[in-house]
Amino acid sequence: MRRKCNYLIFHTYSYEFNPRSDGRTVDTNSFVWQREPTRSSSSKSKSIIIAYCSSATIFCFVLTYFKNSPSSSVAIALLLLTAALIVFFISYLSCLPRAVECVYFMVPLVPLVPALSIMINVYLMFQLSLLTWLRFAVWMLAGFLIYGCYGLKHSSLESPDLSLEEDLCPLVGDDDLSLN
Numbered sequence: 001m002r003r004k005c006n007y008l009i010f011h012t013y014s015y016e017f018n019p020r021s022d023g024r025t026v027d028t029n030s031f032v033w034q035r036e037p038t039r040s041s042s043s044k045s046k047s048i049i050i051a052y053c054s055s056a057t058i059f060c061f062v063l064t065y066f067k068n069s070p071s072s073s074v075a076i077a078l079l080l081l082t083a084a085l086i087v088f089f090i091s092y093l094s095c096l097p098r099a100v101e102c103v104y105f106m107v108p109l110v111p112l113v114p115a116l117s118i119m120i121n122v123y124l125m126f127q128l129s130l131l132t133w134l135r136f137a138v139w140m141l142a143g144f145l146i147y148g149c150y151g152l153k154h155s156s157l158e159s160p161d162l163s164l165e166e167d168l169c170p171l172v173g174d175d176d177l178s179l180n
Helices: 002-014 039-065 073-095 112-126 130-154
Strands: none
Touching (some): 039 112
């Protein structure tokens, strides 16, 4: 049984994506991280990222609010369960294919650095008081109201004199907008 599970985990993602093939060809020289991303791998990564963020939130919540009673068996069980899920999600994300195009800046050690930054920021957010969250909500509401009211009055998308050929992104060159 263990050998079948290992085979499923490690060999399921070794298939090379070819839209013309029936999906049964295997490229033995291709590693998982060398494949190009597909719609399927993109939807998998989105689901795993949402699950990771949920697990990180639960982990940080338990870590923050049960630190006064560290011997609670429920808290320890939740911490161990969410920690195991977090490790699983990070390892699963590292096995999914990544974009290979060259960009100006790329985060190093993906997905470890983004996962750690999410975890640290969620933990720090749980350290904030309720009054701080209330102030934050009031200022965000005020900002959205100002932004929305200004945007309704000064929006140029509905104006009839805007032509379709007009450059809507003057800071981005034509080379950057091509989809080739």
